Amino acid sequence: MKDKLFCNNCKGLRNQNEVHKVEERGGDEEGDFQWYKSYSIIKCAGCDSISFHQVYGDTEMFEQTGPYGEHDYYYDESVYPPYLKRGEAIQQLFYLPEKIRTIYAETIASFKSNSSILTAGGLRAIIEAICNNLKIKGNNLAERIDGLSKNGHLTLAESKRLHTIRFLGNDALHEIEKPKDEHLYLLLEIVNHLLSNLFVNDKKMKGKVETMIDTYDDFIRLIQNRIDNDMVGKKMTISNILDKSKRLLTKKNLTEFENSFVKDINSKKITFVKVENKKPDNIYEIIERPLLFQFGIK
Structure with missing residues (x-):
């Protein structure tokens, strides 16, 4: 093939090798109107990606190029799958x-x-x-x-x-x-x-680098991830449990989330810790290491 065509993998115009081609021609009975179609399977000469190339042209597709009625014929070309000529769409x-x-x-x-x-x-x-x-x-x-x-x-x-x-x-x-x-x-x-x-x-x-915690659900997941077997049976403050991860919470969020945490413990919604309400900090006794995934477990 003489002309370069777009390669979806290379993201640009590339030389293409024609793997297979089918051509069709037709027109009206008088021969005044004629059309041409071709269908080709093409392979990028750079990366070997396969595409489909379609060409269509007819006797009505021309542009006047001179003062005496001279004209040049042109064709419509399509490459599949369709593509963006510039930039990229979001993949995720x-x-x-x-x-x-x-x-x-x-x-x-x-x-x-x-x-x-x-x-x-x-x-x-x-x-x-x-x-x-x-x-x-x-x-x-x-x-x-x-x-x-x-x-x-x-x-x-x-x-x-x-x-x-x-x-x-x-x-x-x-x-x-x-x-x-x-x-x-x-x-x-x-x-x-x-x-x-x-x-x-x-x-x-998320899960790859530390990010700020701004929801209660994420706060609970953080605590569950922080508690290990060595903590079981010990009494700790929330700061002890979170350790360096405390920096992932604003002071306001930490206060609000801990209040909700205490309510859930007292209502038995959370059972892997017990709480002693003391000042200035609550004391949490670690009963067991929490299960992170409880599918099918009652």
Whole structure:
């Protein structure tokens, strides 16, 4: 093959070797209209990835190139699976909340199929879905985007970028105005960055590096992970149990979570420790090492 075609694995135009090709030709009975199709299995000359290449052309597909009616014929070409010409989609979609994941996947599919108006609308819908997930209220999307920064989910600069997506989506959906690809790729980059910061990065880091504890469930899991066999039978303060991991909690969260911890112990919801209410610190007697996974255990 003479022309380079896009390789999904290499992420760029590459020389391709044609593995197999089927051609079809046809037209009307008079011969005034004729068409041509070809279907090829191709293999990247660089990485050996397999793709499918389709070509279509007919006698109506030409551009006038001279003052006397001269014209050049052109063909429509498609490579499957479809691809983004620039940038990349988020790979860890399973980290995204379900509704955001669904809208994002459909938006990327529209972008790969060159459906620019639907892509712009999809990017706008992703912002709406983020606001819904984070329970950001407002009379319209503009107010909700401002609410994202006011509630500390993103910076003021990031909020301004989201307004750009809102403008583009509104123009596409209300004015049926086709956006430029270069603008869509730029806005996809912004959306990817936002989704990664809000939903992906923390989950990727969890269990690999220490991260701040900001929920009671995570606090309990931290305590369960901290208690080992050597602690069983000993009496310890919460600071003794947590040791260096105490730095993962703000003073406010530590106080609130410990109060809830004591209530759960007294109500027998938590049984691996007993508590003695003393000042300035509660004393916890470690009864047993907690089971981290209790599937099928009663």
